[in-house]
Amino acid sequence: MRLRNATIAAASAVALVLAVPTSANAATGDFLYKVGPGIPAGLADPASGECINLFGATEANPAFAPENFTSSTATVFLDFDCDGDVFYVMNPGKRLGDRLKLRSVVFS
Template sequence: MRLRNSLVAAAGALLITLAVPSSAHAATGDFLYKVGPGIPAGVADPESGVCINVPGASESHPAFAPENFTTSTATVFLESDCDGDVFYTMNPGKKLGNRLKFRSVIFS
């Protein structure tokens, strides 16, 4: 009888664990960039696996000089919505210069 109760309790705990949604994974840290001469911007603790159109960037004025101070790899795209063939992958801690232009980013 005790074994059956233990099995039922373990199965119930497993079902509850599977039913509760897990928290979203985040790239802990800051992703910094510029949107104009002397105008810094950034995203703190961005969600992983979600494309971010970087705040402050536009079609006529892309963001530039990204610095990946997160714990995840960042892939920056020239186009919005993480679209297009022009992208660059940045490991954690990587800084790139003013020549790299981008409008969106996604974190691993």
């Protein structure tokens, strides 16, 4: 009888652990930017720890005017693939002007 109760308790514990969702590895919120005059773009709940090349940004025309409305710190890079020496760290809630150019971003 005790073995059966212990087995049921162990199986219940395993089921409970598997039923609890793990945290999504994402920055909650929106990261907004522009890719041309009056052309907004953005990322919703972007993945954390992964470099994201910004949609609409090109070699000739980088994105600009980033706004970090996520729960994470965003590091924006002038170059694609989060490469190069030109970058800027944006805390959550930070907005930057049209003069800041970017092509990729990574979230903490």
